[in-house]
Amino acid sequence: MVVLPDLFEKSKTHVPKWVAFHLKNPTWSETKDERFQNWFSRYIEGSWDVDSGPLFYLGDTMRTVNGLTIELVGLPLYEHEIDLTLGYPVAENTHRYQDVHKVLYGYFIDGINKACIEALAKKLGRSIKIRSKKTVEGLEDLFPTLSTPGKFSEAAATVSQQRRLASHSVRPKAENFPAFSTFTKDLRLCVEAVKEVLSVIEKEFGIDGKEARKRHEAREWLPIITSPPKANFSIVQARRMTGKTVERIEIGFREDIKNLHGSEAMIIYFTDGSIMGLDTDSNVGNISNDENGLRPEEFHVDFNVSWVPERPQKRE
Numbered sequence: 001m002v003v004l005p006d007l008f009e010k011s012k013t014h015v016p017k018w019v020a021f022h023l024k025n026p027t028w029s030e031t032k033d034e035r036f037q038n039w040f041s042r043y044i045e046g047s048w049d050v051d052s053g054p055l056f057y058l059g060d061t062m063r064t065v066n067g068l069t070i071e072l073v074g075l076p077l078y079e080h081e082i083d084l085t086l087g088y089p090v091a092e093n094t095h096r097y098q099d100v101h102k103v104l105y106g107y108f109i110d111g112i113n114k115a116c117i118e119a120l121a122k123k124l125g126r127s128i129k130i131r132s133k134k135t136v137e138g139l140e141d142l143f144p145t146l147s148t149p150g151k152f153s154e155a156a157a158t159v160s161q162q163r164r165l166a167s168h169s170v171r172p173k174a175e176n177f178p179a180f181s182t183f184t185k186d187l188r189l190c191v192e193a194v195k196e197v198l199s200v201i202e203k204e205f206g207i208d209g210k211e212a213r214k215r216h217e218a219r220e221w222l223p224i225i226t227s228p229p230k231a232n233f234s235i236v237q238a239r240r241m242t243g244k245t246v247e248r249i250e251i252g253f254r255e256d257i258k259n260l261h262g263s264e265a266m267i268i269y270f271t272d273g274s275i276m277g278l279d280t281d282s283n284v285g286n287i288s289n290d291e292n293g294l295r296p297e298e299f300h301v302d303f304n305v306s307w308v309p310e311r312p313q314k315r316e
Contacts, residue, residue, distance in 0.1 A: 024176070054187035058082060061194040062107075067213025068201055071312070073119035077197070080111045089179035097179035098171065101162035101186070108159055108190055109135055117142050124204060136160075143200045155193035158186055206314035218308040237276070244270040254279050262300035278303070 041047040059082040066076035086103055089096035112135035121128045121142050130138030136156045140147035147153060165171050198209050229235050247269045254265040266278040280301035284294075 054184060054191055055084060055086060057191045058187055058194065059084060061191055061198065064209045064213045065194060065198050067216035068207060068209040069116055069120065070216050071212040072205060073116060073123055075113060075116040075119055077113055077116045078111050079113045080107050082107045089183055092177060092179050093174040094177045095174035097177055097183060098162045098166035100183055101159055102166040105159050105163040109156060112139060114138055145200055146196065150196060151189060151192040152196045155189045158189065207312045211312040215309050215312065221306045222308065223306065241276065244272060244274065247271045259296050261296050264303050
């Protein structure tokens with residue numbers, strides 16, 4: 001906050017720096033401020049029945065693109081997941097508008113992964129060299145339709161132009177400007193731009209982006225194996241399933257066994273007549289005794305199943 005009389009009386013040399021923050025004829029609005037009401041409903045009242053806004057949808061659409069490209073070539077197209085605390089202009093002037101675009105540029109343009117572009121090109125059988133090119137140029141080389149007038153080219157030009165003003169040389173002095181509403185509009189444009197990128201990748205590879213993202217996110221829940229079992233462990237027998245076809249599966253709770261923990265169980269029947277049973281083991285017997293009063297039967301061990309769906313099928 002700057003107290004106007006103090007600024008003119010004690011810091012006259014700072015006046016040009018603050019002039020763009022000056023509100024001409026400020027008045028309290030008596031109309032409903034929808035943005036403030038949404039903020040109040042979400043963060044004060046804890047309501048999630050509020051539209052999340054363009055910044056959320058931009059990050060969400062980028063994650064869908066990344067889910068698709070990771071499933072296709074093992075690499076995300078956007079190297080950085082957009083920070084939802086990116087924020088909006090903190091004042092209604094040109095400098096604050098340019099500053100937020102400088103941050104957005106790092107995610108939306110500079111964050112485009114050249115290695116992913118090259119991997120996608122290779123999978124499509126196209127030979128392109130983009131190492132010396134800018135990220136947007138490389139993406140447009142791979143998918144020429146993105147270079148034609150459209151949401152992607154418009155958004156890339158807008159973000160790049162404002163970033164240049166914020167970063168290169170000495171920029172003109174700040175001027176009053178509807179920074180918040182304009183940046184909101186720019187974010188919506190960026191959302192449509194990323195949707196355009198998603199659409200062209202889906203079309204080129206014939207794969208649904210949302211289905212690919214579901215598979216990618218499901219894979220992240222798979223357990224991480226850090227070391228192999230010993231040769232005498234019973235789990236080693238599970239390798240015998242390799243190449244077999246499952247006929248049917250029985251699931252439920254194993255019958256109670258005295259002095260043993262409760263457990264879920266699974267019996268898998270294969271078409272060649274082989275059968276594999278799965279239940280759980282634990283060391284609860286080591287901690288249960290008469291002194292602490294704990295009995296093995298008081299414990300129950302479940303299977304924690306992580307299911308990854310099949311690979312998305314190409315569209316006919």
